[in-house]
Amino acid sequence: MLILKLAWRNLFRNTRRTVLTVTLIALSLTALIITDGMVIGLIELMTGNVTHILAGEAQIHRKGYLDNNDADMFINDPGPVIGKIKSNETVLDYAPRVMSGGMVTSSYNVAGSMIYGVDAVREVAVSKIKSAVIEGHYLTGGDQEIIIGGPLAELLEVSLHDRIVLTTAEASSGEISQALFRITGIFEFGLPELDENLVFINLAAAQRIMVMDHGIHQIAVRFRNPEDAKNRDNDLYKDIGNNDIEVLNWLEFSPQIAAMIEMSNYVTLVTCIILFFLAALGIINSMFMSIYERIYEFGVVMAIGTAPGSILKLVMLEALLIALISSVTGNIIGYFASSWFEANGIPVGEFEISSIVIDSGIHTRVVADQFIRYPIYIMLLTLVAAVYPAVFAARITPSEALQRSL
């Protein structure tokens, strides 16, 4: 107990230095918590953009469909697949889709486009098409309904209720197929790649013009718990995937986002290493200054019988106390700072990553793990950084230390 008291009081011999050291370590911890929260926020934003806007958390296609989006690679009889999806309790909902490249023609202009035939009811639970509609109304199942992106409408010089013609190919024969549609809604996801290129029509209409009967190209799936999408042991992947049909999660059908996430994790790691390195230098410097100031005193206490091991323990105990104070301080500052950034976002201007526009700041995420894992890292770092000064102190020779001027 006296040793603990001694270590504690030693911290306040030079309060300013201790405060500076604690501040350095605490702010490093705060920076780590914010960086981690920012990376999690960024990843959530990116994955949310990928999975929740349109693509879903998993997709089911004919094997190889994603390689070149061949219209003839459709699932002719989706019934059994849908049956298996419905029986999977981890699935929140699913949305069957027909997709084909085509041409959109207005009275004034023509543009290439990706035509999505969607189930207007099921899509609501899987994608954000409905909520992206900014003008007119969402699909209701009508045969000639079409909703198009704002930029595409501008290009075609059309507005609500105008007529446009879709030209595509029949799925099996490849014959040209055309149909007239009336614009019932204008959407904007805020993602140029989608707003400039996509049009949505009702599933039945798409199946009709592409002569697919009940066939579909894709089923987008949304899970109750998004983490289930990454679990390849989920029955959805095992039961449905076979030689002809593949089930891919978003990490697999959006490898560029998966790569971005991996890179983000490296960013955290590199930030961690840099902060740890700087903090470690600060700790070593501070501990050495503290030891140099006390060399004579160490000489005295060693002379009266303090073993080198006890000196080592004392210095390590001082480091542990610094680490504890820093961790508590860093956690408190980190919590409030990260919570503030979670609510208000970190202003980073407007930028685009993999066609995802970030213009409302990066909102950090406050996760309990950050307040356990990083303080433990910080404490371990502090103790590791203190080993060198502690060993130095333990190796002090009393006779030499006693000759030091005071």
Place this chain on the structure above:
Amino acid sequence: MDNIIVTREVCRYFGSKDTQVKALDHASIEIQRGEFTAIIGPSGSGKTTLLQLIGGLDNPSSGQVLLDGTNIADMTGTTLSDFRRDHIGFIFQAYNLIPVLSAEENIEYIMLLQGIPAAQRKGRVHEMLRLVDLDGLGDRRPSQLSGGQQQRVAVARAMASQPDIILADEPTANLDSKTGVALLDLMRTLNEEHNMTFVFSTHDEKIMERARRLIHLQDGRVDSDQLK
């Protein structure tokens, strides 16, 4: 003869060949249990070096240092630390005490190292404070004590571990002459009442007068050994 300290032909050299300094040059002394001995001599005569060798704070270049028959030159590391803790008490010129601990805690510290139970420690702390006439000042930090009081706490700490020998390196050097003499009188009283062996260095003549035996060092050699 109960010799507690014996040095035989002890030499201590510092530096290498060309710049070698002989701090001690074949110094041999014998001190009996319960003696009150002053090692005297001018600055650079080897007083501190001899005390450090006797206290196991340094190793001789040659010769033997025997404490109660044990050659401490053979000891290293924790064994040596433990030996010092249990057998030798130290008093230095100044800054003897741990500044962040109170007088009581400074005295208790050495007993904590010895593993003495808390209740026994507390009792002995109060006894030591009474012996050095610092009753009521135990909760004061060193900075709240005068130089003389600090040295008395150092004496109390040195005695608290109940060592065989107390070595004091110029304990009065930083004190005014009156306080220095008072400290020596205290040490002398403790020596007489508790039969504790005291060896101290000094070059202050008033302090020398209090010693029973004077070992005079000159250029690292024992120049004279006078029993009063």
